[in-house]
Amino acid sequence: MKNPWDTLSQLELIGHSPEMNHLRNYLPSIAKSDENVTVYGEAGTEKLLATKVLYESSHRKDKNILFSNANNLNTHYDEEVTDKLLAARKKPDMPLTSTLIIENLEYLNESVQQKLLVLAQKTNLELKNQVIPTDVRIIATAHPNLIGDLKNNKFNSDLFLALTSVSLKIPPLRDRRQDIPLLFEHYLKKQCLELNKPIPSVDFEVFNHLMKHDWPGNLKELENIIRTMILTSPEGELITDSLPFEVENLHFSRIQIQDLHSAVCQLEKELIQKALRKFAGNQSKAAKVLCLSEPNLRYKMKKLKINKKDYAFGRS
Numbered sequence: 157m158k159n160p161w162d163t164l165s166q167l168e169l170i171g172h173s174p175e176m177n178h179l180r181n182y183l184p185s186i187a188k189s190d191e192n193v194t195v196y197g198e199a200g201t202e203k204l205l206a207t208k209v210l211y212e213s214s215h216r217k218d219k220n221i222l223f224s225n226a227n228n229l230n231t232h233y234d235e236e237v238t239d240k241l242l243a244a245r246k247k248p249d250m251p252l253t254s255t256l257i258i259e260n261l262e263y264l265n266e267s268v269q270q271k272l273l274v275l276a277q278k279t280n281l282e283l284k285n286q287v288i289p290t291d292v293r294i295i296a297t298a299h300p301n302l303i304g305d306l307k308n309n310k311f312n313s314d315l316f317l318a319l320t321s322v323s324l325k326i327p328p329l330r331d332r333r334q335d336i337p338l339l340f341e342h343y344l345k346k347q348c349l350e351l352n353k354p355i356p357s358v359d360f361e362v363f364n365h366l367m368k369h370d371w372p373g374n375l376k377e378l379e380n381i382i383r384t385m386i387l388t389s390p391e392g393e394l395i396t397d398s399l400p401f402e403v404e405n406l407h408f409s410r411i412q413i414q415d416l417h418s419a420v421c422q423l424e425k426e427l428i429q430k431a432l433r434k435f436a437g438n439q440s441k442a443a444k445v446l447c448l449s450e451p452n453l454r455y456k457m458k459k460l461k462i463n464k465k466d467y468a469f470g471r472s
Contacts, residue, residue: 160223160259164208170342171335174447175327179206183324187213192276192294192319194261196302197326200374203297206326207257210295220244220254226263233268237275238283241292251289252281261298261319262305269312276318294319329371329378334447336366336378337420343379344394344416347386356386357393358419365399367423425460428453432467439464 169176169183186193187210195210197203211217224236241252256275258264264272274281275292282288296319305311329336340363348355362385371377381400389398431442443453457464 160204164205167205167209167212169202169205169209170339171332172338172452173327173332173334175332176335179324179326183209184213186210186322186324188215189322190216190293191321193296193322193324194302194320195295195297195324195326196300197297198299198328198374200376201326201328202375203326204259206324207295207297211255211257214255214293216255216293221257222254223257225259226261226268229258229268229272230263230265233271237271238281241290242283251291253291254293256292256294258294258296261296262302262311264311266312269315273312273315273318276315300325329374332447333367337363337423339375339378340366340382341416341420343382344386347379347383351383351386353386354392355416356389356391358416359393359395360419360422361396362394362399363419363423365396369401421460424456425462428456428460428462429467432462432464437464437467 169180171177183206193207193210195203195206197206211221220241222237222240224232229236237256241254244254245252272294275290276294278290278292280287281290302311302316306313306316329339344358345355366378366381373380384400385394385398389395427446428442431445432439434445435441439450439453439457443450446453448456456462
């Protein structure tokens, strides 16, 4: 099967929201351990990218690696796992050593769950009248509904415990809206490169609507929307009429079409001004509602030439 990792051109989780900063802070220590890891997240989040970051940051990165998804394992477990582990063993007396990446744990059938338990618990594998020691680290992705499957006895509890020695959660996009401008810039450049098109100007109202959207498809939905807009907007500009979801009338200032960097800066400026106006210039409260640290807020205010005195007592 084609390895989806081939399409991952980046090795960095994008975003400066508290949720993403927190995730990045503890990824290195988890990567350096040999613990099995399950990465939770809704459809369209960066679960697979997180598994790659974990693998590439581990001491096993130059050793054997196997990749598969649950549906493929349900029909080809022996060919995808057992046979490949045996083929990678250099000496008969060596343990089966590898990193196994599994997508979508929630779809594993009962039979495969039983087989996988042996590897997950790092116990000996009985195969062809041989007892072979195993040293396989499993890094898996799963939808949050896996917990419900466990409660309903649809997922092996022993396997669950073995695979969740460490658990990570990738936050949905609606919980990290602060990252939308940065993600938009990243995906816009990526899609323009793939489509061989110049980076267009952006109507500021596009950002207003993106910030209000619920994002049920998360980052994948954002990437798809950007691709749609590039292909359907007038040449050289992205406009709100090309957004493929219903938009509402918002009360932001109307900004003329401009380059991407200027639009992102303008969005940041308006959001910071709204927060300062709401809290009468109180930077601590404004930083909290914007999910920024106070030093980061002060830096952005200086860069964007925003003076907190202009918002004292709600004057501005």
